Amino acid sequence: MKKIKNICCIGAGYVGGPTMSVIASKCPEITVNVVDINQKRIDLWNHEDLDKLPIYEPGLKEVVGKARGKNLFFSTEVDRAIDEADMIFISVNTPTKTYGKGKGQAADLKYIELCARNIAKVAVNDKIVVEKSTLPVRTAEALKSILENTGNNVNFEILSNPEFLAEGTAIDDLLDADRILIGGADTPSGQEAKDALSWVYEHWLPKERILQTNVWSSELSKLVANAFLAQRVSSINSISALCERTDANVAEVSKAIGYDSRIGSRFLNSSVGFGGSCFQKDILNLVYIAKSFGLQEVADYWEQVIIMNDYQKRRFADNIIATLYNTVSGKKIAFYGWAFKKDTNDTRESAAIYVADALLEENANIVVYDPKVSKETIYADLEYLGNKSREEIEKLVTVVNDPIEAAKDAHAIAVLTEWDEFKEYDWQAIHDLMLKPAFVFDGRRILDHKKMEALGFKFYKIGQNG
Ligand code: NAD
Ligand code: UGA
Incomplete structure (x- = not known):
């Protein structure tokens, strides 16, 4: 089985930073380079005072402190990191489009495309490219087309490996993930790539929690998981309005319905409304x-x-x-x-x-x-x-x-x-x-x-x- 020695992650944000820090700390034999075009953000990731990291997340500074400078590096040298890597995670932002077709709804994939063009330009040997960002279903098709049509005739294997961490509990979520989802092509080289990524996670997670699917199921499952979670919050929030009119107590209603194991108790806290980037x-x-x-x-x-x-x-x-x-x-x-x-x-x-x-x-x-x-x-x-x-x-x-x-x-x-x-x-x-x-x-x-x-x-x- 192919053993990954060098990982590059493009995007040092709320996902790239914590995810790669955990991979580096659990896989000491893998060199992990996290790169970003935002110099200020990278400087903070490298700050000697770990309280100055660009992201506040319980447990993060301990994990970064353990691996940084040993096998975990933060820099703006995107091309060098791509060149050295055998596996490249794309973990850049995919915000809602604010212009043109799909404005206000579709995901803006311009940062993803820039990454793909950059990888194609720099790569002179085979790479596994991993979609870590949340992407619309069938994005891997566009990525493949860009990589194959603008590259240096090297082989790119594309995987989808969406991230399910929640902010505030990111480190615990990464260390004890409910599941890891890996989508890839149903070909011998696709299988080899999926197994290579599984091997990285198997350093600390049981094999049974690693699910392999086709790329499209993986891409779509990420959107659907977030939709189902948000739907629970909206469902209980709709009931909160009714509680205020009827003197029912929304916490008691949540508890009463959550005791049904088919419904489950989590994600039923009524609030002023859900937020977050996703x-x-x-x-x-x-x-x-x-x-x-x-x-x-x-x-x-x-x-x-x-x-x-x-x-x-x-x-x-x-x-x-x-x-x-x-x-x-x-x-x-x-x-x-x-x-x-x-x-x-x-x-x-x-x-x-x-x-x-x-x-x-x-x-x-x-x-x-x-x-x-x-x-x-x-x-x-x-x-x-x-x-x-x-x-x-x-x-x-x-x-x-x-x-x-x-x-x-x-x-x-x-x-x-x-x-x-x-x-x-x-x-x-x-x-x-x-x-x-x-x-x-x-x-x-x-x-x-x-x-x-x-x-x-x-x-x-x-x-x-x-
Ligand atoms: P973020 O905005 O915190 O980080 C993205 C980083 O990518 C930024 O620092 C930006 O400078 C960098 N970047 C953009 N284009 C680049 C380029 N061409 N080259 C190098 N760096 C570039 O975003 P995030 O919250 O980490 O989210 C990243 C993706 O992960 C999104 O698709 C999001 O939907 C998904 N996701 C986020 C969370 C979360 O909790 N925030 C959880 C799961 C999935
Ligand atoms: C959410 C998902 O939980 C993660 O699995 C996913 O990876 C991530 O989105 C993503 O794709 O970005 P996150 O947004 O970081 O994680 O945090 P959550 O704990 O899901 O909370 C989201 C919002 O819902 C918050 O504003 C929270 O206060 C609110 N919420 C959550 C409620 O109002 N009630 C609840 O019962 C739960």
């Missing part, structure tokens, strides 16, 4: 693919998951406005949390951005505290929406490093991320500092209703009235 992007992509095959009913079915998520974010913001006597103009509203979930500094598509935008439309003053997100990221997130100028945003939004400062003289606090520290705060002291009546809107269901009310708060929790 759920929305991947469902939109699925919708686009279904439409492009003329499957309108299939497209409509999955699009509803996004519509429900938008409704949940909007509902949360509308409730704040209505509860604060139908006006938030000039009122100080503290945001606890900005990241799309706890234990990450990633804010892509975070519900907080959309709730803030709706309140800014009403001229609210927002003060944000998040333990891991920088002021610059928060301003950039709001600016990206294009609804307010940078100047207006900086006038209306303040970012602080202290949750107590955020609460001082606030009319309301909105909990947008489920950071554990929020549960430990001295809420009595916070209540004392706020304007009265002091409102708290818990978009993550982490605070205790009765305790908060006993402290004097007017307390609102998604999916539960009391």
Whole structure:
């Protein structure tokens, strides 16, 4: 069996960085080069202070610290790394298109194509090219065409190996993956490539968890896995609205249905809405693919998951406005949390951005505290929406490093991320500092209703009235 000695990963982001760090730490005989065109990001991956890595992820700095400089290297020398590798992972971003055909739905594959053209240009010996990025089904066909028509007549074997890690638990997810999916051609060289990649993962995972399929099943399964997960969140969020009207408690409903082993208990936490770089992007992509095959009913079915998520974010913001006597103009509203979930500094598509935008439309003053997100990221997130100028945003939004400062003289606090520290705060002291009546809107269901009310708060929790 072919034994891989040198791996190159193009893209040092939330997937490339942690994934390759784990591979390097578990496979000391393999040299792993992680390359990126973003010099600043690479400099941070190489920072001697491991607290300065570009990604915050529990357990990451320990894994990087173990392998970096031994068999794990971060650099911008893309061509050299491609040349030296026998296996190349493509782990670049595949955002939703913002222009042209498929705008707002299809995945933008320009970064993938650039990688393919670069690999074809540089490679002078056979390579296994692995799709690690999440891609529309049948992308491998386009990759193959570019590689074979622009290359130096070397053999490229293309595999699909989608990543299933979740941010905040990436290292544990990688070390103890439920499954590894490897799609490849049903030919002798395709089988050899699939086995070579399986061998890498077999360094730390049992063989039974490694599934081999054809390329198209693998590509499609990644989109479908994210669609099913997001669908669970939208399903329970739709029920949260009904709970608030009927005095049912969404946590009790989740528990009651989750005890059915056919339904299962995970991913049924009602919230202000799912965020993250992938759920929305991947469902939109699925919708686009279904439409492009003329499957309108299939497209409509999955699009509803996004519509429900938008409704949940909007509902949360509308409730704040209505509860604060139908006006938030000039009122100080503290945001606890900005990241799309706890234990990450990633804010892509975070519900907080959309709730803030709706309140800014009403001229609210927002003060944000998040333990891991920088002021610059928060301003950039709001600016990206294009609804307010940078100047207006900086006038209306303040970012602080202290949750107590955020609460001082606030009319309301909105909990947008489920950071554990929020549960430990001295809420009595916070209540004392706020304007009265002091409102708290818990978009993550982490605070205790009765305790908060006993402290004097007017307390609102998604999916539960009391
Ligand atoms: P990211 O934006 O954090 O990282 C992508 C990196 O690729 C960036 O640093 C960018 O500079 C680099 N890049 C882009 N074009 C390049 C090129 N031509 N050459 C070299 N570097 C280039 O993205 P991410 O979150 O790591 O996601 C990457 C892919 O993995 C996406 O397809 C995503 O859908 C998928 N995915 C993400 C997650 C997650 O939790 N973030 C989980 C599973 C799958
Ligand atoms: C998700 C998937 O869980 C990963 O398997 C997948 O690899 C990844 O997308 C991807 O392709 O990018 P991630 O987005 O990092 O991972 O995090 P999740 O834990 O799935 O949470 C996504 C969003 O849903 C968060 O905003 C979270 O707060 C929300 N959520 C999740 C809920 O509101 N309720 C839940 O019960 C679960």
